[in-house]
Amino acid sequence: MMDSKRRNFLKSAAMAAAGSMVAGNTGLPVVQADEGVSDLPDADGLSWNKAPCRFCGTGCHVQVGVEDGRVVAVAGDKAADVNKGLLCVKGYHVGGILYGKDRLTKPLLRKDGQLTEIEWDEAIEIIAKRIFDSPDTFAFYGSGQWTIPEGYAAQKFMKGGLGNNHIDPNARLCMASAVTGFLATYGVDEPAGCYQDLDECNVLITWGNNPAEMHPVLFSRVTDRRSRGENIRIIDIGTRRTRTTDAANDYLEMKPHGDVAISLGIMHLLIENDNYDKSFVEKHCNFRGAEEVTPTLQGEQISEDEFRKRIAKYTPEYVEELSGVAADDIRMLADLFGNRDIRITSLWCMGMNQHTMGTAVNSLVHGVHLLSGHFGRPGDSPTSLTGQPSACGTVREVGTLAHALPGGRVVAKPEHRQQCEGFWNLKPGSINEVPGYHTVKMFDQFTKSTDDGGDITTLLVQVTNPGQTLPNLNALFNDKKSLEDKFLIVSDVYPTATTALADLILPAAMWVEKNGMFGNSERRTQQWFKMVDPPGEARDDTWMTIAIAHKLFEMGYQGMKDKDGEFIFAVKDEDGKEIPVWEFDRYYDTNVDKHLFEEYRQFTTMKHKNLAPYDEYVKARGLRWPVVEQEDGSWRETRFRFSAFDDPFVKEGQEFDFYHSSSSDGRAQIWFHEYAPPPEMPDDEYPMWLCTGRVLEHWHTGTMTRRLAPLNRAMPTAYVEMHMEDAKAANIRQGEVVTIQSRRGVCELPVWVDGRGRPPRGTVFVPFFDETKLINNVTLEAHDPFSKQPDYKKCAVRVVKKTAAKVSS
Template identity: 45%
Template sequence: MELLNRRNFLKTTAASLAIASLYSCTGKKSKSPSAKTDQLGITWEKSVCRFCGTGCGVLVGTKDGKLVATKGDPDCFSNKGLNCIKGYFLAKIMYGKDRLKKPLIRKNGKLVESSWDEALDLIASKYEKILKEDGSDAVAMFGSGQWTIFEGYAAVKFMKAGLGFVAKNGVGSNHIDPNARMCMASAVAAFMRTFQSDEPMGSYEDIEHADTFFTWGANMAEMHPVLFSRIMDTKLKNPDKVKIVDLGTQFTRVSQEADLFLGFEPQTDLAIANYFANYIIQNKLYDEEFVKENVVFKKGTTNIGYGLKDGGADIPKNAGAMTPITFEEYKKFVSKYTKKYVSKLSGVDEDKLEEAAKLISDPKRNVVSYWTMGFNQHTRGTWINHLVYNIHLLTGKISKPGNGPFSLTGQPSACGTAREVGTFVHRLPADMVVKNPEHRKIAAEIWKIPVEKINPKPGLHTIEMFRAIDNGKIKLLWVQVANPFQTLPNLNRYTKAAKEKDVFIIVSDVYPTKSTEVADVVLPSSMWVEKEGAYGNAERRTQHWNKIVDSPGEAMPEIWQMREVAKRLKVGNKTVADIIYNYPEETFYRDLWEEYRSFSLGRGKDLAPYDVLRKEHGVVWPYVLKDKKENGHYDFAPVWNKVKNTKSNAVSVKWRYNADYDPYAAKFLEEHKDKKTKIAFYKAKKNNYRATILAVPYEPPAEKPDKEYPFWLCTGRMLEHWHTGTMTMRVPELRRAVPRAVVNINPEDAKRLGIKRGDKVRVTSRRGSVEFYADINGRSVPNKGNVFIPFFDESRLVNKITLDQYDPISKEPDYKKCAVKIEKV
């Protein structure tokens, strides 16, 4: 077996602009205001990368109706013209040989081509029958952090508003959840519980202002390479001052560049973070005035379960409860987490723990903490997010240039669509929730529907949604821009249910996947710049693009698909589409956006107008307008001159809650003159406008290695591939670079087992077995007793052996910890 030589791959592709030979697409396109044609006749238009949550701006090159090249957009502040290796091959992701071009219907066990009318009529008839017989609780939608913002908002209206006009129970369905549930729901939960507002307060510009970087379970060099290149640029400019501290369960490319690596036992990051808090307090390194002005202390419920039983039967009802405590009580709580105790628990040397604690608490240092799935995909993911906020709140290193906790996202619009639009089972746009009567009233007024049509009961989150299919409660599932039958943990259970239970499954996608294999109807979708769209990235930057090229065959956008189904659902002499999508065709996207935007105005979530988005190369929210007449809510004119970086009438806020940069904070301090700091957590009304420091302990994981299953398994991504490989495995250069998933094994473990690089091994858990080739001393070297396997390879489904455990608060699955054994085949 031949493992790839990555160095040779990079040598042969480094100079490539990834220009593809593409077949022609016909039809009307729309140029952006910034479109330019070069001397080669290539027209360049702005867009945003289709991959991770960094949100790199890209320029898309077309000629004669063909997409021929992509390159980084130097006018986008998120990436400043840089792209990673995946970004340079964007031109090829759309033109795989097996692109879906016609609807497919399963007949006699096989998917066969059909017309759009036949497929849509069948789908509508299934909706109508199930909604009238079983009600809206019997239908579900599984969406995506890759939905455009337009698509996500249309889906929310379809499910949470439109279906209520047809269902026998008279309310919409909240059984709509994005695949972002599986990657950043823990971050959402902790943001809301700490600040009562979602998403990071800082920006990528923090990188140029910071001198200390903590990466917690974040292999940024491969998962967010453009951002990591900026970190390395900062370090190279001042190598003696700038420090990188990497914490994780494997030695990665970030670890190679780090000044300090803390390789810890899985789950003990909880204990390490509590040790840092204890160190800060014991050494009186906390910012006393900041804490007094801006913080409340609470204690969380403990022993909250792991979501292993259907319906969360092992989770106490008060799992998310928080009880007020004093600073002295918090001090006593963390005092248990001494250097000696945490070293013994985590396996990290005492001197390394103390060195890291000194760096993160040093008043003279600017500190940014970054994390991704290592924190979020965690049975105590909400807790560990809280514990990092605790550190930054204690030290006051937050909402200031170069200082702050920063949760990175993995998908291009996990923030813009899943979080901001509210495509989760419990949410509405702009941080509103279905349980809140006032929020339902606001949504009903904007949507112009009776408030009674909005279901006040949160729906089934992802894991319970698919368990409900197995239990016969969900009768119809529509999957859009996602591949759950490759990504769900304990995959065997859910694939078997999809094939055997009485459930009608619709999948909208661009290529055949493991999910289309279980579908009753497959709808061919338009992809990326084949339709108008917008994404929102991790630094709150919204980026719009126009339709640039046509879709192949009969592929159509998901919005069109939902509208067509809605047109077939009758409500008296009207249709559901007449009620929820009643916008003129010529201004459909503008009107949809401005309606959605109205949720955000005046709430510190203000989005830019449609015409501004079309013109600019990304706009960060809150996008605050100076005058009440233009803004529609608040008059910021009295404090406008106190805010830095304001234009004549608008400002995009780089550092939320900081009165020097955020007009909302400046206005709040103008109204609360007793405040002594420039930081104002103006969204945290329930805590008297203070952020929460939460006392929660280390608790062990649901499943640990034992004599029979002696290894920890961690899954994840790698540089060349993205998610389930649906796009990147169809780019020849990327597929040649990494043609298959391998199991990464620690060299000491491999030697003990007699395993060499390239040997075939069987990885087995209590749920099944999968065979992989072994890699030893590869780019990621797991800590001793750990193995790492990426999940992009549909021919080797690692999720057949993962455990469907989840955080009882955020309901996010833990893909980072289960017990396995390894045998040489």
């Protein structure tokens, strides 16, 4: 009796499971789109097209299924080399980000404290007027989520049109130190290797990096090899145990700033044991140290003897003292690097970038690879990852930073400005030679009253959420509330912590609601087409920039005219007639992205970052630059830069050629930097380290992923990870809400002991995705001297029980 009842149930459950795979809700293995799917006309009214995922810097491709003007399905793109059909938990839900219930659909102006709907014409006029009246006190804050054309338009508008260099992106908070590390070492930005290194390395070292959660599709390339029986050793060096640690063979727990000491310790042993790669170093490297008085990115050349002398004190025992990692483990690392028969790839992301010694530690890890010769062969690579989909493409390549120009040029150099003015057909002297404000400075100047010298009065923010991501929000953002003469304009898709203080909110189109291009972590430039209309009156960010520029042009602002008197963003049809792309209903009469990209492309050959014509990207699932035209007219991408076997720019007869060497001799620089302790350390008053970061399910400030029910159910709230013994000592229970206090602010969070991440005693970790629990009220704005990137990974806090906090306050 019972048997048959149960049996019937099981049968119906089995039928439901099988039925669900047959019907609509498809299982994972079934739905992956086939190669060439996008070329197939679909008889059922569902059209498929390619796009890179909207989230992280991995740059997975998805196939987006559209029906009746709505994104209804997403599948991993099997034709994409990056992800081969696989997606992460966020990627499978990416289409849903368009359809949160509270999309912004109408421009909103704050009048007497109340947000009131206004028309676009009025919004553009308000902005143009504020800029016209005071162009020098205007600043533009952008993003590594800007598409390449969006960033390029903003860059040209500011530096070319206004002669104003106060343009900086959120990527300053995210990978500026990686840039300075590459520049200091190779004289040119971005990794030499590519994701193929992950398929070929024997050892993978993650430096303060958690790719299992933050770049899961990339990490699976390594773990998949292991499940196929390949022997690959993962060494995780970090300040807390993570999901990456779970997969690692070795976990080396370091103190904050320990990475600096560890890399010095490895180089010390390579020299001491005389097993560094002498031939590689002799042919391809110089040694460099920081100048004593005013250190620069260039540094000064030092002899190998001088390098040996300086590094001599970083013995394994001394490094153990500084880093907390056992001397024998330092020896183990040095032995691995000393072995040229294996291939070693280093991965890092925010751990080494959000670091007050970010430039130094980036340079040192490059140095470890160069000194040991673990460079330039597939699988032998020092590689930084990016967290945003176009931190590389838009910020680093288009150069939307306060000091930079497109194509790896800088405003400080007269010949660079002249070249740029030439490409833009501007009057000589149009571009300002003084670098603008970097992010921290920009917000400091904006949230300081004009009387106190706060000389940024109007700030336009696109595609980012500084009200949640800036460090020390009380000092850098929240003060805006009381400053009535400061005007904050925010373009976004949903209400955010930033729009909460905005005076004017512009509703934006997102992802496949507009044409776009991204550039991922491995130099891969990707393109997609608009597939659906944005909701209500939401519009493209590029259009906004062009419309503001044209309004200024109409008002007679000289900078918006090139030297022939034409509008700087003029787009002409085949007959030479101007298309009024500043009118939104005419914006898609042409492909503005293509026009901007083809103009931008001229810049890219100057530092051998050559890009192919727009139409090549339409065909490809991204191409890695330099992309060089072949004799047969095809375009060839480059996987391994500076290596003769793959890079067409390496000089004939050379095995390696660092053709942008800062010492102009084709060599890379092996740097020495002295270890220094972090600027704020735990003390009696604030006895714990605080580290912040992301979680798998949410992307950055959660404005998109928090609106996806499945992801929000999976990760509904921020929390503080704490060691069991620390919790016991403070009489704190699992799940209890505690107060995290620093010298700068407080944040209340539930405690998670033995959670997903497991910090050691004396450390707590808090993710920053949760808008209701702003941990950046607590963090420190201290930053790297070269990259100006703040350190979100370490500051001193105390954890206080809420009852106790009430008594003491």
